[in-house]
Amino acid sequence: xxxxxxxxxxxxxxxxATGLVTGALLPPTPARAAxxxxxxxxxxxxxADIDVIRVGATYYASASTMHYSPGAPVLRSYDLTNWEIAxxxxxxxxxxTKYDLNGARGYVRGIWASSLAYxxxxxxxxxLGQIDFTRTYIYTATAVEGPWSRLTTISTPxxxxxxxxxxxxxxxxxxxxxxxxxxxxxxxxxxxxxxxQVFTTPSSVGTLExxxxxxxxxxxxxxxxxPANGQYILKSSSGPxxxxxxxxxxxxxxxxxxxxxVPHQGGLVQTxxxxxxxxxxxxxxxxxxxxALAPVTWTSDGWPVxxxxxxxxxxxxPSPIVPTPPRQVTPMVGVDTxxxxxxxxxxxxxxxxxxxxxxxxxxxTLRTATVTxxxxxxxxxxxxxxxxxxxxxxxxxDFSAMRDGDRAGLALLRDSSAWIGVKRDGGVTRVxxxxxxxxxxxxxxxxxxxxxxxxxASGSRVWLRAGADIRPGAARPxxxxxxxxxxxxxxxxxxxxxxxxxxxxMGYRFALFNHATQALGGAVRFPRFELSTP
Numbered sequence: 001x002x003x004x005x006x007x008x009x010x011x012x013x014x015x016x017a018t019g020l021v022t023g024a025l026l027p028p029t030p031a032r033a034a035x036x037x038x039x040x041x042x043x044x045x046x047x048a049d050i051d052v053i054r055v056g057a058t059y060y061a062s063a064s065t066m067h068y069s070p071g072a073p074v075l076r077s078y079d080l081t082n083w084e085i086a087x088x089x090x091x092x093x094x095x096x097t098k099y100d101l102n103g104a105r106g107y108v109r110g111i112w113a114s115s116l117a118y119x120x121x122x123x124x125x126x127x128l129g130q131i132d133f134t135r136t137y138i139y140t141a142t143a144v145e146g147p148w149s150r151l152t153t154i155s156t157p158x159x160x161x162x163x164x165x166x167x168x169x170x171x172x173x174x175x176x177x178x179x180x181x182x183x184x185x186x187x188x189x190x191x192x193x194x195x196x197q198v199f200t201t202p203s204s205v206g207t208l209e210x211x212x213x214x215x216x217x218x219x220x221x222x223x224x225x226x227p228a229n230g231q232y233i234l235k236s237s238s239g240p241x242x243x244x245x246x247x248x249x250x251x252x253x254x255x256x257x258x259x260x261x262v263p264h265q266g267g268l269v270q271t272x273x274x275x276x277x278x279x280x281x282x283x284x285x286x287x288x289x290x291x292a293l294a295p296v297t298w299t300s301d302g303w304p305v306x307x308x309x310x311x312x313x314x315x316x317x318p319s320p321i322v323p324t325p326p327r328q329v330t331p332m333v334g335v336d337t338x339x340x341x342x343x344x345x346x347x348x349x350x351x352x353x354x355x356x357x358x359x360x361x362x363x364x365t366l367r368t369a370t371v372t373x374x375x376x377x378x379x380x381x382x383x384x385x386x387x388x389x390x391x392x393x394x395x396x397x398d399f400s401a402m403r404d405g406d407r408a409g410l411a412l413l414r415d416s417s418a419w420i421g422v423k424r425d426g427g428v429t430r431v432x433x434x435x436x437x438x439x440x441x442x443x444x445x446x447x448x449x450x451x452x453x454x455x456x457a458s459g460s461r462v463w464l465r466a467g468a469d470i471r472p473g474a475a476r477p478x479x480x481x482x483x484x485x486x487x488x489x490x491x492x493x494x495x496x497x498x499x500x501x502x503x504x505x506m507g508y509r510f511a512l513f514n515h516a517t518q519a520l521g522g523a524v525r526f527p528r529f530e531l532s533t534p
Contacts, residue, residue: 037316038081038293040256042279044388044470045332046288046507047075049113051162051212052267052279057323059269060144061279061291062089062116062127066506068348068383069093071111072127074144078325080269080277080293084332085345087145089116089127093352096132101351101370101379107415107443108505113210113265115163115173126165126189128173130157138189145345152190156183162213162222164240172240174198174211174222182213182222182240198222198242199234205246208232210265213240219302220244225265226251228283228502233304247303254312256292259473260284263292263313268304273321278306280313285500286414287388287470288507293317333387333531338364343382350381350413350511358382363398363527368406368516374448375407375417375437378515383413384531386508391533392467393510396486397422398525399429400460405518410464412478413511415439415504418496419449420464420480421513422457422524429457431464433480433493441503453493455482465489466510468498475499478508 047063054060061075061083070088077083090111098104114129127139127148136154141147158175165171171185176197183195199222201208210225222234222244230251234244255263261283270276276296281289295307295317308314336344338360357369357380369379384393395410402408402424409421417437423430432454438447463483469476477495498508510531514524 036319038319039316040292040294040314041282041284041290041388042081042293043075043083043291043332044287045290045385046509047073047291048265048281048289048505049160049210050266050279050281050291051114051116052269053116053118054269054271055118057272057326060086060116060118060125061267062114064113064505065111065348066108067093067099067106067110067351068506069099069352070348072114072116072129073345073348074116074125076144077329078327079322080271080279080320082325082329083291084329087141087148087345088348089114089125089139089141089148090129090137091146091148095137099352101377105376105443106351107376107439113160115161115212117163117165119165119169119171121169126151126163126171128158128161128163130159130161130175133157133159136161140189154192156192156195158183160209160211162211164213164215164220166215166240172213174213176211177209178207180208180211180222180224180234182242184240196241198236199244199246202246205230205232212267214268217302223249223268228264229262231264231280235302249304250306253306253308255282256313256315257282257284257290257472259471260290261472263294266291268296271320271322275320276304277320278304283502284388284470284472284507285502286476286498286508287386287472289505290388332385333391333533336529337527338362338529346384348383350383351379353380353382363525364512364529365523365525366408366512366514367523368403368514368520371516371518371520373517374445375411375413375419375513375515376439376445378513380515381411381413381511381513383509383511384529386468386470386510387531387533389471390467390469391531392465394463394465394530394532395512395526396461396463396528398461398527399424399457401523401525402429403516403519403522406514406516406522406524408514408524409512410466410480411511411513412466412468412496412498412508414499414506414508415443415501416499417449418478418480418493419511419513420466420482420492422462423454424522430454431457431462431482431492435493435496439504443504455490455492459484463489468508468510470498470508472500
């Protein structure tokens with residue numbers, strides 16, 4: 001993330017946030033020729049507030065997940081353009097009962113912009129983030145797949161923080177909103193040694209936040225976003241505590257997604273060949289905030305410049321020149337039969353689950369965990385990001401163990417939601433399409449849903465399908481259908497309008513759910529889930 005940009009021939013890189021060993025010589029590795037181009041967004045899924053680093057020949061990125069659990073996914077790539085989800089830095093949101101849907105709810109709280117770094121001295125990954133504006137948590141792991149464990153809690157809430165591992169192994173944190181501060185941590189990373197304000201944003205600029213902290217060629221940089229249309233950078237030649245001078249990196253720059261916003265709030269990373277890239281996100285609701293990549297050059301006096309195409313962030317660029325990847329990454333789309341003993345890292349629960357009420361191995365079994373008529377209060381709702389620009393989720397549902405009053409199915413989940421699924425009442429089972437599930441701006445439920453269409457369900461299983469168009473710029477349609485044989489699908493209910501308001505922050509997701517309205521005890525099984533694109 002912050003290594004020297006000396007000529008490749010010297011093969012010398014500095015140990016900063018990249019996690020490369022100080023003074024280490026990189027072994028000669030055959031660089032593959034750059035492909036014709038990559039296209040933006042490099043990931044058309046909801047991964048916002050990106051921090052990106054390189055450790056050796058592997059790139060990692062972290063993102064915000066708010067109330068979803070586990071939190072803070074870690075993505076992995078070998079070429080900066082093809083990514084997979086490798087794990088999560090925060091295994092459980094154990095920050096209060098509201099994250100368990102126990103008497104309170106944590107919607108739009110939880111994992112906000114946070115930081116991912118690697119420390120070469122102990123070969124350890126660090127995740128750092130503040131929760132609920134009250135305190136900061138640090139988690140560590142020796143592999144991004146985990147296990148991750150909590151290292152410490154610090155009483156200072158490092159808002160929108162960036163963690164830097166300096167060349168002398170000292171840990172620094174840049175953080176703040178408009179007023180930017182730098183903290184130094186103890187050598188073991190468990191406590192704060194000092195903190196100092198280092199910059200006040202000029203009123204002409206407005207708000208700056210989303211710190212990313214780097215040391216490049218002996219200079220300290222704090223990379224900051226002006227939400228949601230700009231990026232600025234601070235530079236200090238006098239050490240991590242400044243003084244800093246500021247320069248604009250981009251403002252109101254036309255982005256690479258039609259109808260989407262300005263690329264911003266991401267991180268800088270250097271390839272093995274010495275090239276620099278900026279991985280940002282683009283507001284692209286109803287799908288969320290999606291990553292876009294652009295090359296960066298540096299001025300002679302040490303300031304980054306994003307390379308543009310016809311005055312805009314390019315829809316495509318020459319692919320980064322990197323060594324041949326050791327393997328292909330796991331695709332973001334495809335089939336999951338819920339084999340093995342754990343969920344694959346592409347899945348996240350809506351709040352923490354009740355782990356006694358679900359299992360995998362023979363498909364996904366969801367036993368009812370909540371008695372409620374409100375899906376937003378139902379525990380053990382399992383979510384999957386939607387693939388853009390359009391994609392379809394298809395699930396097989398075995399409802400033979402449902403009980404009266406139970407509701408199970410496949411939802412398009414956000415603060416305005418709809419679903420297709422199965423209702424069992426009075427011994428009668430029906431396939432239904434329900435819309436009108438809504439929240440207000442304080443994330444309280446204002447609508448629990450209205451049944452818009454139904455059909456009698458015979459036998460013990462049904463296939464459910466939800467199609468989602470998440471191209472930004474306007475409200476987009478979601479559609480629902482079902483099948484009795486998994487081959488021929490019947491449309492059910494009207495199109496559902498997927499809103500593009502940004503204030504929920506997270507984009508729409510596909511969601512699998514099963515909750516009771518009368519009593520616990522019922523269960524359903526999902527033998528198969530498939531995410532597909534046209």
